[in-house]
Amino acid sequence: MESPAALAPPAGERSAPETLPTTMRAVAQDRYGPPELLSPMRLPVPTVGPRDVLVRAHAAALHPGDVFTMAGRPFMLRLAFGLRRPGLGVPGRDLAGTVVAVGSRVEDLAPGDEVFGWTARGSLAEYVAAPAHHFVRRPAGASMAQAAALATSGLTALQACRDVAKIRPGQRVLIVGASGGVGHLAVQITKSLGAHVTAVCGAANLDFVRALGADRAIDYAAEDVTEGGEVFDVILDNVETRPLAAMRRILAPDGTLIPNDGTGGGPLLGPLPRILATRVRDLFTRQRLRPFLSLEKRADLVALAELVATGRLMPAVGRVVPLTEAASALSQVATGHTRGKVVVNVGDGSG
Numbered sequence: 513m514e515s516p517a518a519l520a521p522p523a524g525e526r527s528a529p530e531t532l533p534t535t536m537r538a539v540a541q542d543r544y545g546p547p548e549l550l551s552p553m554r555l556p557v558p559t560v561g562p563r564d565v566l567v568r569a570h571a572a573a574l575h576p577g578d579v580f581t582m583a584g585r586p587f588m589l590r591l592a593f594g595l596r597r598p599g600l601g602v603p604g605r606d607l608a609g610t611v612v613a614v615g616s617r618v619e620d621l622a623p624g625d626e627v628f629g630w631t632a633r634g635s636l637a638e639y640v641a642a643p644a645h646h647f648v649r650r651p652a653g654a655s656m657a658q659a660a661a662l663a664t665s666g667l668t669a670l671q672a673c674r675d676v677a678k679i680r681p682g683q684r685v686l687i688v689g690a691s692g693g694v695g696h697l698a699v700q701i702t703k704s705l706g707a708h709v710t711a712v713c714g715a716a717n718l719d720f721v722r723a724l725g726a727d728r729a730i731d732y733a734a735e736d737v738t739e740g741g742e743v744f745d746v747i748l749d750n751v752e753t754r755p756l757a758a759m760r761r762i763l764a765p766d767g768t769l770i771p772n773d774g775t776g777g778g779p780l781l782g783p784l785p786r787i788l789a790t791r792v793r794d795l796f797t798r799q800r801l802r803p804f805l806s807l808e809k810r811a812d813l814v815a816l817a818e819l820v821a822t823g824r825l826m827p828a829v830g831r832v833v834p835l836t837e838a839a840s841a842l843s844q845v846a847t848g849h850t851r852g853k854v855v856v857n858v859g860d861g862s863g
């Protein structure tokens with residue numbers, strides 16, 4: 513595991529003005545495909561619009577969606593990212609770093625602020641320009657890598673547990689894929705909501721999920737949770753390896769099931785037909801069947817920071833790699849067997 517100080521910015525730099533270079537190190541792809549297509553390159557440092565901030569990135573956290581957008585599959589993703597080739601070419605979404613410039617209409621962030629959040633223009637670059645409302649201040653106690661790991665996975669876990677499932681104290685909650693990017697945060701958030709957590713993951717991660725607070729941990733290779741007879745009020749299924757009907761058998765009559773696997777499906781639409789079919793089935797049962805898309809709400813970034821600052825949540829960073837090893841990190845994320853989050857140390861100062 514990464515030590516919290518490993519990615520801290522150089523001491524004394526918080527409020528020091530810095531002279532911006534004209535170019536920056538980044539990794540980028542010139543066509544859709546696997547992570548091996550990534551090449552190191554120098555790109556112009558982006559300029560800021562009136563409502564943007566320019567962030568000198570320290571850490572960028574990866575998630576499965578980064579692999580899909582790199583690959584341009586399912587093809588419907590290309591409507592947003594470029595039909596023939598990826599528009600910008602720099603992958604990655606989540607990051608943490610230091611604000612180095614702000615647009616004329618930005619009031620709540622200033623140069624020197626340490627922030628975390630997201631960009632739609634690629635986070636595997638030394639400098640990232642994005643609207644100021646994509647970022648909030650890094651919570652005390654979280655390293656840059658831990659803060660970077662909060663955005664997409666944290667928003668998904670928070671909105672699934674708090675908003676979709678509306679988890680209440682004492683409820684019995686099953687989290688399948690509990691050791692991954694979303695799952696390990698969902699375990700902690702569910703515990704903070706006062707519920708009982710059963711966590712499903714591989715044998716190597718059983719102790720990891722117990723340490724996060726899971727009351728019970730199940731190795732999916734040794735036990736099929738759908739055959740155990742136990743019934744749950746809420747199920748967050750991050751992998752969907754068992755059929756919907758099997759999951760519904762272990763869901764309370766008025767329980768909530770969140771099928772949350774964004775992978776699989778056909779090459780054109782991916783999981784979309786499966787998600788729509790589940791939503792239609794939801795109309796004909798008392799059980800709540802609720803696949804959902806997480807939303808990038810700034811208020812929820814603030815809520816995540818608050819959970820961290822008050823000791824109720826801390827992302828686990830399973831692996832940190834330098835920017836030169838971003839392709840290997842993305843390949844690991846593509847396996848679907850990540851412990852916590854994989855983070856790229858973007859700002860190692862060498863460029």
Ligand SMILES: NC(=O)c1ccc[n+]([C@@H]2O[C@H](COP(=O)([O-])OP(=O)(O)OC[C@H]3O[C@@H](n4cnc5c(N)ncnc54)[C@H](OP(=O)(O)O)[C@@H]3O)[C@@H](O)[C@H]2O)c1
Pocket residue numbers: 575576577664665668688689690691692693694695712713714715716717732750751753772773774775804805806807845847848849850851852
């Ligand atoms: N709804 C949304 O808006 C939204 C947003 C973000 C992500 N997602 C989706 O959420 C899913 C999870 O993302 P993630 O970042 O957490 O992925 P991840 O980091 O790759 O985690 C995958 C987890 O699944 C576990 N796993 C693998 N095979 C399993 C099996 N057969 N049974 C039970 N657990 C198994 C892994 O455990 P071991 O390593 O121990 O095998 C690991 O804990 C992805 O499909 C992603 O697309 C949805």
